[in-house]
Amino acid sequence: MSPTVRRTLKALLALVLAGGLAAATHAATYKFADQGDATSMDPHSLNESLQLSLLGNIYEPLVGRGKKLELVPLLATSWKQTEPTVWRFNLRRNVKFHDGTPFTVDDVIFSYERSKVDGSDMKTKIATVKEMRKIDDYTVDFVTNDPFPILPDTLNTWFIMSKAWCEKNNATAPVDVRKGKENAATLRANGTGPFMLKSREPGVRTVFVQNPAYWEKVESNVTEAIFTPIKNDATRVAALISGDIDMMEPVPLQDIEKLKAAPALNVLQGPELRTIFLGMDQSRDELLFSNVKGKNPFKDRRVRQAFYQAIDIEAIKSRIMRGAATPTNLMIAPGIRGFDPALNKRLPHDTAAAKKLMVDAGYPDGFEVGMNCPNDRYVNDAAICQAIAAMLAQIGVKVNLMAETKVTYFPKILSRNTSFYMLGWTPDSYDAQNAIFALLMTPAANGQGLFNLGSYSNKRVDELGKAIASELDQTKRNAMIAELFKIHGDEFGTLPLHQQALAWAAKKSIQLVQLADNTNQLKWTIVK
Amino acid sequence: MTMTAAATGRVSRFARWRDSDLAYNFRRSPVTVVSAAVLAICLAGAIFAPWVAPHNPFDLATLNLLDALSPPQWMAGARPGYLLGTDDQGRDVLSAIMFGARISLLVGLASVIFAMVLGVSLGLIAGYVGGKLDAFIMRIADVQLSFPAILIALLIDGVARAVLPRETHGGPLALFVLIFAIGISNWVQYARTVRGSTLVEKNKEYIQAARVIGIRPLGIMRHHLLPNVLGPVLVLATINIATAIITEATLSFLGVGVPPTQPSLGTLIRIGNDFLFSGEWWITIFPGAALVIMVLAINLLGDWLRDALNPRLQ
Secondary structure, eight states: OOHHHHHHHHHHHHHHHHHHHHHHHHSEEEEEEESSOOSOSOTTTOOOHHHHHHHTTTSOOSEEEOTTSOEEESSEEEEEEEETTEEEEEEOSSOBOTTSOBOOHHHHHHHHHHHHSTTOSOHHHHTTEEEEEEEETTEEEEEESSOOTTGGGGOTTOOOOOHHHHHHTTOSSOOOGGGTOOOHHHHOOOOSSSEEEEEEETTTEEEEEEOTTOSSOOSOOEEEEEEEEOOOHHHHHHHHHTTSOSEEESOOGGGHHHHHHOTTEEEEEEEEEEEEEEEEOOSSSSOSSBSOOSSOGGGSHHHHHHHHHHOOHHHIIIIISTTOEEEOSSSSOTTSBTOOGGGOOOOOOOHHHHHHHHHHTTOTTOOEEEEEEESSSSTTHHHHHHHHHHHHHTTTOEEEEEEEOHHHHHHHHHTTOOSEEEEEEOOTTSBHHHHIIIIISOOOTTSTTTTOTTOOOOHHHHHHHHHHHHOOOHHHHHHHHHHHHHHHHHTTSEEEEEEEEEEEEEETTEEOOOOTTOOOOGGGOEEO | OHHHHHHHTOOOHHHHHHTSHHHHHHHHOHHHHHHHHHHHHHHHHHHTHHHHSSSOTTOGGGOOGGGTTOOOTTSTTOOTTOTTOBOTTSOBHHHHHHHHHHHHHHHHHHHHHHHHHHHHHHHHHHHHHOHHHHHHHHHHHHHHHTSOHHHHHHHHHHHHHHHSOGGGTTSHHHHHHHHHHHHHTTHHHHHHHHHHHHHHHTTSHHHHHHHHTTOOHHHIIIIIIHHHHHHHHHHHHHHHHHHHHHHHHHHHHTTOSSOTTSOOHHHHHHHHHTTTTTTOTHHHHHHHHHHHHHHHHHHHHHHHHHHHHOGGGO
């Protein structure tokens, strides 16, 4: 080899290397972790924030939310109310699913039908819609039972699937996660979103790659994103500190200060719209998990009040949540339309009063009850349940606590196989109506009360809930919401605990957008 | 006293033990005396925990969440009454260790007894009967030896979890499964030791004599062979208690051991592990130290026993 040739080769090699390095600063791999995993890749199978947050990268709704939670057009370009009960959506043209099939109105109607069937957990999202009318290939009318002025607000986690793909893969109905079933959509995904599912190993890792054919230029420079569930708090923190991952949430509350002090890391904190509460089975004549036979102690308002007053929420806030929680008396957070600070006053923690209520209700020695609790879903969920078990022990109630991973927890409580449970709820329409409809109204076939897992039922609450959905006058509407929460609060239909604070941690080189509904969108993630 | 006892021909058991080689050996080794004392304290603390522990960490009604995360007494900000501090739920760490050691020792002892009974019986049968049965039992043992004990324990525990209904997981059944799992993973050593000794002993004259006078094989094994092969087994068992306790702690640390309502030392270490980064070190360090001290004491005692019973070293 002559020196000239060698020199030329060297120069070429240097050029290639430089080119490679330059490219590396643009295209980036991003690794993120959460304490739990999605239960399925099917966007209609479970209405749960982490799952919807992950799938929101692959699938898209008609109307989404922007960085300031404003409504933004995604698969729909515009929408308007043509009649009081009709919303017309104009769909985006030239959008393709990841497998190349074009997106049309048929996919929207298909997704609507798919969300209605048994096994779907999205019934609440489209419950107000009576039918969908195809106007042309890119126009669809949503016809509602009653006027529903906030319909576009409620669609941001209702994702559109491809009709052709679902039919080809035998996944035209979502399978019920509650029954542990699987189909093609459980492990694979075909959306229109900015990211595509490259591989999925449940509980191990989920890999996303950027969609080169996305209909808009994606802000993010992430070409590949790897999601890993890391359940153990200390392991998750260690993974971030050691640089194995770029971002993780939630930050264990005890580690926030330490991570804030780390020079290479950032902690993003903010209030979350999620309300954590406890629910009690109030419909069965005998509890499934209790030593009280022949009657259901939770049907007695005094027992529910005793539970409420036995819980020392301030101690939970200061010791378990280390200050990062806002105790609440309402089932919605400040920041949700319909929130009324005047109603957000908790009854005092009073063990003596609670004991007396138990005596009055006929349980001077308390009773035993099974409690279901996740241990990887909400911030310090199992620790909160343990603390509550200890507090209830002081009024004689022996709690048999079952704390388990959400993968087994949700199927169990969603099939109402529980007597006493913990749940958290974020109204993703940012409106009280969503929480009222899903959590407080009597369960019905149309998806009403789908997450009212204790089957709390009050006629007036149902009437008000129905009226609130279609009321246009804000003052009247707020008055109705207030009345409803007053009734529910007086009856202790659920035991609200607090709103937790969001805490994410990431390397300083990662730019993230943290929304109050705790969705983490890859399309806004930039690796510097 | 000795004189009178000797004169009457009745030497008290204690006196006999006191004058034995073993006791002499024991007194001569300060390390052994100290480990025995430490172990005695650990045992007493564990056995009498319900009466001597300052709190009952499992009586939920006595917990006060406001006392949670209190550091040990000698540090600033400690709440009174908790010598070694409290965990995130306000449980006294010292009491939790005492109650946890109870579970750890119980599981350790029970699983060793289980492994010993199983291993000794199979070893005796294999050694005495010989032939195909011997080959069969010892090949199973060989196969099992090729797996690490912890893996087998994990396997059994995992299968039990899948097979048993979920509702039983938190109950006492979980403890039995654990004892069974650890026991099964340790029987091989006993079987091998006993088989070896049996092969040597069974050709000796006293066994042949017993056979000649018509004692059934089972009787020979129980009354003649067993007492003569038990020496090494006891040494093995002592050391194995320490291993079994560690195995239990490992399983509990991995979250597959004892139910969380009855935390053992391993469970306590796991719970505390979450708080290690944030500076609340006492939740995990103290149970860890307790485990180390207990296991070390048992190991030192076991070592001493092995040396003391080994005629070649005397």
